[in-house]
Amino acid sequence: MSSSISINGVNRVYTDADGNRVEALHDVSLDIKAGEFISIIGPSGCGKTTLLRLIAGLDKPQSGELSIDDSRIKDVSTERGYVFQQGGLFPWLTVENNIAYGLKARGIFKRDKAKVKDYISMVGLEGFERSYPHQISGGMAQRVAIARALINDPKALLLDEPMGALDSFTRADLQDKILELWKKQGTTMILVTHDIDEAIYLSDRIVIMTPRPGKISSIVNVDLPRPRHRGGGEFLALRKSILEFFELAQAQPQPEYII
Amino acid sequence: MDNAAALELNAPKTAGEKEKPEVNWGYRHNGYFALKLLLTLSGFIIAIIVNIAFPQKAAVEFKTYTLSVFGLNIDLTINDAYIFVLAVLMLIYSTAGIRAFFVKARRKIYCKNAAFRFAIGVALALWDIGGTKLQWFAQPFFPGPAQVIEAYLADGDYIVQNTLYSLRLYAAGFSCGVILGVGTGILIGWFPKVYYWVFPVLKITGVVPAVAWMPFALTLLPNSFTAAVFLIVICAWFQIAFLTAQGIQSTPKQTYEAARILGSGQLGLIIHVAIPHAMPSIFTGISSANAMAFTTLVMSEMLGQPGGLGYYINQSKVWSAYYKVLAAIVVMAVLFSLINHFIGIIKKRTLRWQEGVLKK
Numbered sequence: 001m002s003s004s005i006s007i008n009g010v011n012r013v014y015t016d017a018d019g020n021r022v023e024a025l026h027d028v029s030l031d032i033k034a035g036e037f038i039s040i041i042g043p044s045g046c047g048k049t050t051l052l053r054l055i056a057g058l059d060k061p062q063s064g065e066l067s068i069d070d071s072r073i074k075d076v077s078t079e080r081g082y083v084f085q086q087g088g089l090f091p092w093l094t095v096e097n098n099i100a101y102g103l104k105a106r107g108i109f110k111r112d113k114a115k116v117k118d119y120i121s122m123v124g125l126e127g128f129e130r131s132y133p134h135q136i137s138g139g140m141a142q143r144v145a146i147a148r149a150l151i152n153d154p155k156a157l158l159l160d161e162p163m164g165a166l167d168s169f170t171r172a173d174l175q176d177k178i179l180e181l182w183k184k185q186g187t188t189m190i191l192v193t194h195d196i197d198e199a200i201y202l203s204d205r206i207v208i209m210t211p212r213p214g215k216i217s218s219i220v221n222v223d224l225p226r227p228r229h230r231g232g233g234e235f236l237a238l239r240k241s242i243l244e245f246f247e248l249a250q251a252q253p254q255p256e257y258i259i
Numbered sequence: 260m261d262n263a264a265a266l267e268l269n270a271p272k273t274a275g276e277k278e279k280p281e282v283n284w285g286y287r288h289n290g291y292f293a294l295k296l297l298l299t300l301s302g303f304i305i306a307i308i309v310n311i312a313f314p315q316k317a318a319v320e321f322k323t324y325t326l327s328v329f330g331l332n333i334d335l336t337i338n339d340a341y342i343f344v345l346a347v348l349m350l351i352y353s354t355a356g357i358r359a360f361f362v363k364a365r366r367k368i369y370c371k372n373a374a375f376r377f378a379i380g381v382a383l384a385l386w387d388i389g390g391t392k393l394q395w396f397a398q399p400f401f402p403g404p405a406q407v408i409e410a411y412l413a414d415g416d417y418i419v420q421n422t423l424y425s426l427r428l429y430a431a432g433f434s435c436g437v438i439l440g441v442g443t444g445i446l447i448g449w450f451p452k453v454y455y456w457v458f459p460v461l462k463i464t465g466v467v468p469a470v471a472w473m474p475f476a477l478t479l480l481p482n483s484f485t486a487a488v489f490l491i492v493i494c495a496w497f498q499i500a501f502l503t504a505q506g507i508q509s510t511p512k513q514t515y516e517a518a519r520i521l522g523s524g525q526l527g528l529i530i531h532v533a534i535p536h537a538m539p540s541i542f543t544g545i546s547s548a549n550a551m552a553f554t555t556l557v558m559s560e561m562l563g564q565p566g567g568l569g570y571y572i573n574q575s576k577v578w579s580a581y582y583k584v585l586a587a588i589v590v591m592a593v594l595f596s597l598i599n600h601f602i603g604i605i606k607k608r609t610l611r612w613q614e615g616v617l618k619k
């Protein structure tokens with residue numbers, strides 16, 4: 001049901017429109033255990049999306065290696081589900097058909113038809129089956145995207161700031177939904193976020209990244225029992241130490257060639 | 260009569276406003292609706308009264324036509340036929356009015372259209388006076404409405420034949436054009452190699468009006484029917500291919516990626532991502548190609564077909580039968596509007612997922 005993922009000395013350099021080199025990922029290594037809930041946090045531009053895309057197989061590193069369950073990641077696979085930062089739903093398909101897409105694409109829709117209903121109710125979208133993406137709210141759209149990714153029973157689910165555009169109530173709601181799904185399915189979860197609270201609330205470990213060049217600066221273990229209480233002392237202490245870490249990282253003098 | 264209607268329309272409005280300002284005098288009120296229904300019909304009543312009561316200028320003789328309906332032979336003059344048509348129009352609008360009476364959304368539209376429908380009736384009455392009764396307009400170039408109807412009485416079967424010919428030509432040409440256009444558009448949009456080699460050709464030949472190819476079509480193709488089909492095909496083909504290709508190419512990369520991760524292969528990406536994404540663009544192509552196809556159709560019929568409405572117009576012109584020319588134009592207006600309407604319905608159903616998107 002779940003996969004371990006290992007990332008080994010990965011580098012990814014982009015060339016921007018002016019022909020400058022942008023080191024999106026610099027020597028990134030990370031081992032993710034099967035069934036683990038990992039959050040990746042960091043300011044924008046630190047390579048979070050790039051890392052997620054490499055794990056998904058949507059992009060390739062210039063050097064280094066990524067593998068899942070000891071086999072190298074070469075291309076996309078239905079074993080690694082992906083929820084895009086925004087959009088990503090098929091606007092011409094109803095909620096129901098968006099969720100059923102994976103089953104149809106794999107030719108198992110006839111066999112697994114009943115799953116569509118299960119996943120619709122799992123993410124609480126009963127009554128919106130026939131709605132089109134533009135007719136539902138942002139939070140609902142992200143739940144559709146999550147259900148659509150999960151219906152393929154991926155061994156790992158990659159979530160790129162799925163709650164970035166949501167108001168705080170919807171966000172807390174969706175966080176609980178994700179936890180619930182994770183417990184039920186045991187899928188390895190890799191969540192990109194820039195919300196420290198969210199990362200502490202959800203994950204087993206928090207990977208902290210910093211930009212220019214994008215790299216992993218620190219990994220924080222979150223040894224708090226679930227369900228976690230956002231106002232709890234340990235929660236707040238952890239939050240404070242992560243914040244301090246970022247302030248320190250900011251305080252460091254920036255190399256000159258970066259503008 | 261219209262004055263009376265206008266007076267009545269105004270009177271209750273002011274009265275109602277004085278008594279209860281918050282309640283608007285509008286289409287929800289039965290009285291208001293009844294007045295609008297009356298307004299709609301009164302235009303046609305005026306037209307009928309004019310046709311019956313207005314003195315006919317001398318020196319015009321009316322032929323009597325015998326129509327057999329269900330084995331019954333009915334003798335009627337063109338004025339009888341004209342009044343009959345007006346009566347049918349009144350019946351249609353009355354029925355629509357009764358239906359609208361019970362549906363709120365329709366009520367509003369019906370009330371809104373009333374003034375225009377009234378104007379249609381008045382315009383017919385004026386046309387009747389100018390064209391038939393007093394013959395102010397130069398004859399035979401501007402016949403009255405009754406004479407246009409005469410064309411249907413005199414040439415009914417022949418007009419039907421020619422209409423069917425046009426329809427056949429259009430259906431054959433346009434459906435081939437759509438299929439070829441969408442097909443090549445997909446290839447151009449999907450394969451960069453095809454884009455490189457075919458797109459420039461399309462771009463250059465696409466600006467040439469299809470009828471310019473007529474000399475080649477007429478000499479190289481086995482008969483004139485296929486020649487005309489060919490012309491309609493190319494005028495639809497280029498336009499649709501162009502817009503289909505654009506629609507395919509503008510598909511966001513992320514949408515493909517989402518589909519790939521969910522298990523779609525190349526073919527799946529084309530069928531389930533690229534084509535649905537291109538649909539709005541494809542329909543834009545179809546709509547504009549459709550307008551050009553009508554032009555091409557009529558022009559090629561006028562220039563070398565043994566049938567069709569364009570041919571009928573040409574033939575009538577030779578005999579200076581302008582009332583027949585007008586009759587054919589009326590048929591075209593109705594036929595092409597119906598085709599547009601039909602395409603519109605298909606478009607609306609196919610692009611249901613877009614409804615309201617643009618308004619946001």
Ligand SMILES: Nc1ncnc2c1ncn2[C@@H]1O[C@H](COP(=O)(O)OP(=O)(O)O)[C@@H](O)[C@H]1O
Binds near residue numbers: 023045047049051
């Ligand atoms: N396709 C690309 N072409 C050029 N530069 C890119 C591309 N994708 C990302 N980058 C650059 O790489 C860096 C990391 O980007 P990204 O992974 O999207 O960051 P994050 O998701 O953490 O905000 C940024 O500086 C961004 O501008």
Ligand SMILES: [Mg+2]
Binds near residue numbers: 048049050085
């Ligand atoms: Mg990002």
